[in-house]
Structures are given as C-alpha cells and as structure tokens.
Amino acid sequence: xxxxxxxxxxxxxxxxxxxxxxxxxxxxxxxxxxxxxxxxxxxxxxxxxxxxxxxxxxxxxxxxxxxxxxxxxxxxxxxxxxxxxxxxxxxxxxxxxxxxxxxxxxxxxxxxxxxxx
Amino acid sequence: xxxxxxxxxxxxxxxxxxxxxxxxxxxxxxxxxxxxxxxxxxxxxxxxxxxxxxxxxxxxxxxxxxxxxxxxxxxxxxxxxxxxxxxxxxxxxxxxxxxxxxxxxxxxxxxxxxx
Numbered sequence: 001x002x003x004x005x006x007x008x009x010x011x012x013x014x015x016x017x018x019x020x021x022x023x024x025x026x027x028x029x030x031x032x033x034x035x036x037x038x039x040x041x042x043x044x045x046x047x048x049x050x051x052x053x054x055x056x057x058x059x060x061x062x063x064x065x066x067x068x069x070x071x072x073x074x075x076x077x078x079x080x081x082x083x084x085x086x087x088x089x090x091x092x093x094x095x096x097x098x099x100x101x102x103x104x105x106x107x108x109x110x111x112x113x114x115x116x117x
Numbered sequence: 118x119x120x121x122x123x124x125x126x127x128x129x130x131x132x133x134x135x136x137x138x139x140x141x142x143x144x145x146x147x148x149x150x151x152x153x154x155x156x157x158x159x160x161x162x163x164x165x166x167x168x169x170x171x172x173x174x175x176x177x178x179x180x181x182x183x184x185x186x187x188x189x190x191x192x193x194x195x196x197x198x199x200x201x202x203x204x205x206x207x208x209x210x211x212x213x214x215x216x217x218x219x220x221x222x223x224x225x226x227x228x229x230x231x232x
Binding site for chain 2: 033037093112
C-alpha cells in the first residue's frame with residue numbers, strides 16, 4: 001500500500017525566512033503522480049503542483065519551488081522569503097493506480113505553517 | 118465557471134438524524150469521490166464513483182452511503198450520524214483517471230458537527 005509521510009506537524013517562521021516542507025512517499029508503482037495542496041484558514045484546498053514520476057526536474061514558481069528526488073522518495077516544497085499569507089496547512093499527496101480501474105489519491109497528514117511578523 | 122459545489126457548507130446536527138451532503142460538478146467529470154479530513158490524519162477517502170451507477174468503497178466507508186444517479190451529482194448520505202463523524206468533508210471530481218494520473222478538483226468543504 002502506498003503511504004505519504006509529512007513528519008513536520010507544525011513549523012513556525014518569521015516573515016522573509018525560507019522554509020522547506022518535507023514529504024516522503026512509499027509506492028510500488030513505477031508510474032505515479034505527486035501533488036502539493038495548500039489549505040488556508042478558510043478551509044478550501046488549493047492545488048499547487050503536480051509532478052509525474054518520470055520528471056525529476058525541479059520546478060520553480062515565483063517564491064515556491066519543489067525538489068523531487070526519486071532516489072530518496074522525497075518531494076519537498078520550499079517557500080522563499082515567506083510571507084504571512086503563506087500561513088496555511090500544506091498537504092502532500094500521491095496518486096496510484098487502483099486494481100479494477102481508477103486510481104487513488106493518498107494524502108499526508110499535513111504540515112501547519114505559521115509565518116509571523 | 119468550472120467548479121465543484123457542496124451544500125451545506127456548515128451543519129450542526131444531532132446523533133441519529135439522517136442527513137445528506139450534496140455535491141455537484143459542472144465539468145462533465147466521470148470520476149467523483151468523497152474525503153473526510155481529521156486533525157493529524159490528513160484526508161481519507163470515503164467512497165468514490167467511476168461513473169453513473171458505479172460506486173465503490175474507499176478507506177473509511179463505515180457509516181456512509183453514496184449514490185450516483187446522475188453524472189454531475191454525488192451525494193453523501195449519513196443514515197444515522199454519530200459524533201465520530203464530526204469532520205470536514207470534501208467532494209472531488211476529475212476526468213476518468215488515465216493510468217495513475219488523477220488531478221482532482223475539490224469542492225469548498227462541508228464542516229459537519231454531530232452532537
């Protein structure tokens with residue numbers, strides 16, 4: 001069975017600090033997808049990024065960057081120069097094929113990020 | 118606007134009183150699913166549906182029912198709610214997954230409290 005581990009339950013930083021959120025996954029599939037979602041205090045889930053298992057290129061989007069390393073089964077998320085608006089719960093998720101068709105999205109337990117002035 | 122809608126957004130009820138949380142999507146997606154989110158547990162899948170009249174259990178289906186009579190709607194039914202079903206519920210939809218690809222679009226969430 002697949003598993004996603006986000007060992008950091010809560011992280012507090014001061015504004016403008018860089019912060020990295022860790023995500024480690026387990027899967028037997030050779031083809032899979034990894035995701036990051038943001039959940040602000042309002043509660044909705046905001047899609048941030050999707051990465052497939054064949055693409056290990058790091059990605060940068062503004063202050064956000066993602067480091068995917070298959071060798072360590074990790075898909076870490078870094079926020080550069082954090083801002084108060086980055087305060088949220090961040091979820092890492094893994095998609096795997098399901099026997100009989102369809103697939104399944106498995107979420108980590110989330111990391112609560114608090115950015116303070 | 119492409120979206121997944123859920124109603125109600127907030128609900129406080131009492132043990133044993135049947136309730137339904139509706140979910141509707143306007144993207145013609147075949148695949149729909151329900152998740153519950155609990156502190157320290159992340160999101161866990163309750164039920165999913167690959168198309169009309171095709172539903173199956175996820176990881177935590179006990180105490181829940183679903184139906185898929187129309188492509189756009191996927192209601193979640195709690196026949197006899199209990200306090201341990203107090204949670205934040207999300208509905209999601211996507212095109213029928215191709216291989217492992219599954220970008221799901223999530224609804225805004227329904228916060229349910231069972232007293």
